[in-house]
Amino acid sequence: MARMVCDACKTEMTIVSGETYRYAESGLDNVYLLNADLYECEGCGEQLPILHRIEELHQAIARAIAFKPAPLSGAEIRFLRKELGLSGRKWAALLHIDHTTLSRWENEGQERSQHNDLLIRHVFFRMLEEQTWRLVREPVAERIASIDYESVVEQDLLVNADNPSVNSYRATAASV
Numbered sequence: 001m002a003r004m005v006c007d008a009c010k011t012e013m014t015i016v017s018g019e020t021y022r023y024a025e026s027g028l029d030n031v032y033l034l035n036a037d038l039y040e041c042e043g044c045g046e047q048l049p050i051l052h053r054i055e056e057l058h059q060a061i062a063r064a065i066a067f068k069p070a071p072l073s074g075a076e077i078r079f080l081r082k083e084l085g086l087s088g089r090k091w092a093a094l095l096h097i098d099h100t101t102l103s104r105w106e107n108e109g110q111e112r113s114q115h116n117d118l119l120i121r122h123v124f125f126r127m128l129e130e131q132t133w134r135l136v137r138e139p140v141a142e143r144i145a146s147i148d149y150e151s152v153v154e155q156d157l158l159v160n161a162d163n164p165s166v167n168s169y170r171a172t173a174a175s176v
């Protein structure tokens with residue numbers, strides 16, 4: 001592993017393993033990597049994740065978001081779009097909404113209807129299939145239909161950094 005010097009204080013960083021890391025670099029504030037390898041600065045405490053398979057990690061996060069057992073946040077809608085590599089205009093056209101509306105959903109958290117939330121998830125899975133021509137082998141419609149739209153409990157996504165397909169949502173402690 002390459003040597004790494006802390007940006008903030010120029011101390012040489014050491015590698016620590018088996019850590020829990022809040023993965024804010026994803027653009028999401030509720031994703032935690034479990035069992036992660038990190039560079040850690042003994043000088044100032046700065047941490048940087050060492051991501052071994054970032055494409056696999058991001059696809060696993062996107063799939064988990066699309067099955068999230070509560071309404072999607074604006075940041076989560078943006079993450080799904082970016083995972084598909086789509087522009088705002090293209091994604092808005094697929095959802096039959098104006099791209100300025102999409103922008104307000106993603107950036108300002110403007111309320112979506114339950115049906116728009118459902119549509120986003122279905123179009124995400126369909127586009128994933130069309131991009132790879134591989135069937136998503138899960139009961140997508142049933143799982144999405146079982147989402148609790150009355151839930152107002154904040155949810156954290158916990159992802160195993162070694163094997164991102166192992167992941168789960170957990171109610172955020174502060175919101176219970």
Ligand SMILES: [Zn+2]
Pocket residue numbers: 006007008009010011041042043044045046
């Ligand atoms: Zn430092």
